[in-house]
Amino acid sequence: MRILCSKAALDAHYYDQTCPQAEKIIQENVRNASIYDPKVPARILRMFFHDCFIRGCDASVLLDSTPQNKAEKDGPPNISLRSFYVIDDAKMKLEHACPRTVSCADTIAIAARDVVAMSGGPFWNVLKGRKDGRVSRTAETINLPAPTFNVSQLIQSFARRGLGVKDLVALSGGHTLGFSHCSSFEARLRNFSSVHDIDPSMNTEFAGMLRKKCPKPNKDRSAGQFLDPTTSTFDNNYFKQVVAGKGVFGSDQALLGDYRTRWIVESFARDQSLFFREFAVSMVKLGRVGVTENGEVRLKCRLVN
Known part of the structure; x- marks a missing residue:
């Protein structure tokens, strides 16, 4: 399934006359x-x-x-x-x-x-x-894209939508605002492989903390972890977490382990203003993906007209 960035004519001033407010x-x-x-x-x-x-x-x-x-x-x-x-x-x-x-x-x-x-x-x-x-x-x-994806799978998924490697890393930075339930990452915490009980790319103390939050068996369906537990603001701390081995998803941590993405993660961790600029550019690109010119303007978003 390939949905490339659209050539539909989008415009920042589209509603200036018809709905200025x-x-x-x-x-x-x-x-x-x-x-x-x-x-x-x-x-x-x-x-x-x-x-x-x-x-x-x-x-x-x-x-x-x-x-x-x-x-x-x-x-x-x-x-x-x-x-x-x-x-x-x-x-x-x-x-x-x-x-x-x-x-x-x-x-x-x-x-x-x-x-x-x-x-x-x-x-x-x-x-x-x-x-x-x-x-x-x-x-x-x-x-x-799944939270278990490796970098090759992520790159392929983004490429199908006309988005590059830098877009992948920048948009992953949106996880600075995210929360995940245990089910999306608990496979990293126990019986990870025949060799490792815990995912070896994960900081050991961090893994121990997550195991307490996500015990086995876990009766609390709402239990989980903020993807950037350090702040509640939109910032570059997500990348600092990943550099420290504290990415919550396998797909987050994988970005540090692959030469194609590592340098971008490290540069965003060092320079928040660079991350902000690239995130804004990538959000504009994402907003152009598969834009349809022959749809409708729904009266209610839950129903087709």
């Missing part, structure tokens, strides 16, 4: 939701990645399942996606202000930028003019 409405909505629930920024950022990585940035991740069709949001990697209500609320206000104008796909793209900027990260101009897709299939969520 669009960005303000989305920003206020996202800010209020984040004050109420501090997990919202990480969830919206992840939602944007998961949307763009399946069929391109077409808001297919927002569609609800129907009796005839199981949608993306019910696929195994997306069961843990949350805070869809934030986009629903923003869309309702947008429909009130400028009916049938702002797509759900643009709403997620703008919201993802806003949660990063609000959390202390970079700001960039979001290119707009995406249309909403009408297709969403659970089976296609198999195409999301």
